[in-house]
Amino acid sequence: MSSFNALRHRDFRLLWIGQLISITGSQMQLVAINWHVYLLTESPLALGGLGLVRVVPIVLCSLAGGVVADAMDRKRLMLISQSVMLVCAGILSTMTALGHESLWSIYLLTAISSAAVAFDSPARQAMLPSLVPIEDFPGAVSLGLIVFNSAMIVGPSISGLLLRNYGPELIYGINAVSFIAVMIALLLMSATASRQVEAEKPVISLAALKEGLRFVWRTPIIVQTMTLDFIATFFASATALLPIFADKILSVGAGGLGLLTAAPGVGSVVTSLIMARLGVPRKQGKLVLASVAVYGAATIAFGLSRWFWLSLMMLAIVGASDTVSTVLRQMIRQLVTPNHLRGRMTSVNMVFFMGGPQLGELEAGSIANLIGARLSVITGGVGCLIAVVIAAFSARSLIRYEGEVAEANTVPRGSDQLRRSAEFLPELNAETTVDSRESSLSDL
Incomplete structure (x- = not known):
């Protein structure tokens, strides 16, 4: 069965199209802000500071965002967070057009937008399994x-x-308008698209937060995938230094910067299309480690390159x-997490998934300030490879994970698929875990 079958489902298709428009605007603004800060300061440290102001609000707000995403209507929460991001982009565009921008105003508006993402992302990711049947997930x-x-x-x-x-300022304005696409998609979605079972909804409280944290920390495969992601992206994140590579090392200017920033997307789209067509491979745990190793090696090669075409490759x-x-x-994390805990699990993951690259930008900028941009990127890639070697000997749950998702998803809900997922939750009470997952999967 083709993975493109997910597009048959109206609510998923609406959100998919809205996200395509909105994320395009956000990626445009990402390049513009990096270039803007570089023109204002010409400082690697100031570029790294962008990573800091992006990650601090995520760390401070994401856990609360996960609790809210599980307790509140997820569609409504997304509408609020998208509105906040629209306003921030609009203010940034206006200030820049009037010549009132400064490094600290850019930092402040970036931080507010990141805080909104900390609520938006758990709601969106937790809602996703409810938009498609389990076999299309x-x-x-x-x-x-x-x-x-x-x-x-x-x-x-x-x-x-x-x-x-x-x-x-033009790019910031375009980004502001792009958020409207997601808001329209959310308003057109069915009323039940993001509705949770009332009995599953937690009260917004410290106890609900602790419940989510307890589930994550007692699920080894989730902890291992999150930790590996954080360490790899912390060391091998070179995005913040791309303006320096474009200007000083490769001498390709703003146009070249756009292509350098787009290059990872080219590789990602090709790979996503292949995976969507062929389905999920076996021996997934080992494949995760292998792919992170390639990620680190390619980062080293980029740092060593002095040719534009090789850098793009x-x-x-x-x-x-x-x-x-x-x-x-x-896929692993969402399928082993019950529906009523997905928002909180996603919020914990955000600290790792987004914290790694953003803190990595600060680390890369700081190291570049001391030893130069090229050596900063190269040493980061080496750090990523070291992390893979350590994980290969210590992340046992991940290494032995070989879930045959394509086959498992064709069996009746609540049967062998659930028992296979529960095998990777040894510290939890097996009966309770399987029963709660049966309940959540039956709602998809």
């Missing part, structure tokens, strides 16, 4: 990555072209390997 994950990575190609490329002739490989890892990790 792996395809929905792959298609979601196709949206993100297509936006990574189109957004930066358009942004690079516009920055040649216009200021960043290495960044495309970075995107391709990251996509393989991301699809498998997200």
Whole structure:
């Protein structure tokens, strides 16, 4: 069965199209902000600071965002968070057009937007399994990555072209308008698309937060995938330094910066299409480790490259390997988590998934300030490979995970599929875990 079958479902299709438009605008703004800060400061440390102001609100707000996503109507929560991001982009566009922008105002508005993401992302990811049947869920994950990575190609490329002739204020304005697409999609979705079973809804409280944390920490395969993701992206995140590579090392300017930023998206889209067509492979745990190893090796090669075409190729490989890892990790986590805990699990994952790259940007900027951009990227790739070696000897649950998702998803709900998922939750009471997952899967 083709993974593109997920597009047959109206609510998923609406959200998929809305996200394609919105994320394209966000990727355009990402390039514009990096270039804007570089023009204002010409400082690697200031570029790294963008990572810090993005990650701090996520760390502070994401756990609360997960609790709210499980307790509140997820569609309504997304409408609120999308509105906040629209306002932030609009203010940034206006301030820049009037010449009132400063480094600290850019930092502040970026931080507010990141806080909104901390509520939006758990709601969106937790809602996803409710938009498609369980047999189409792996395809929905792959298609979601196709949206993100297509936006990574189109957004930066358009942004690079516009920055040649216009200021960043135009791009910020386009991003503000793009959020309306998701808001329209949410309003057109059926009323039951994001509705949770009332008995499953937690009260917004510290106890609900502790329940989510307890589930995550007692599920080894979730902890292992999150930790590996954080360490790998912390060391091998080179995004913040791309303006320096474009300007000083490769001498390709703003247009080249757009292509460099888009290159990982090219590799990711090609890989996502292949995975969506072929389905989920076996020996998924080992494949996650292998893909992270390729990610680190390609990062090293990018740092060593002095040729623009080779740099583009290495960044495309970075995107391709990251996509393989991301699809498998997200699928594993969502399928072993009961519906009423998915928002909280996703919020914990956000600390790792988004914290790694953003703190990695700060680390890369700080190291680049001391030893230069090229050595910063190279040493980061080496750190990523070391993390893979350590995981290969210590992450036993991940290594032995060989879930045959395509076959498992064809069996009746609540049968062998659930028991196979429960095998990776040894510290939890097996009967309770399987029963709760049966309940959540029957709602999909």
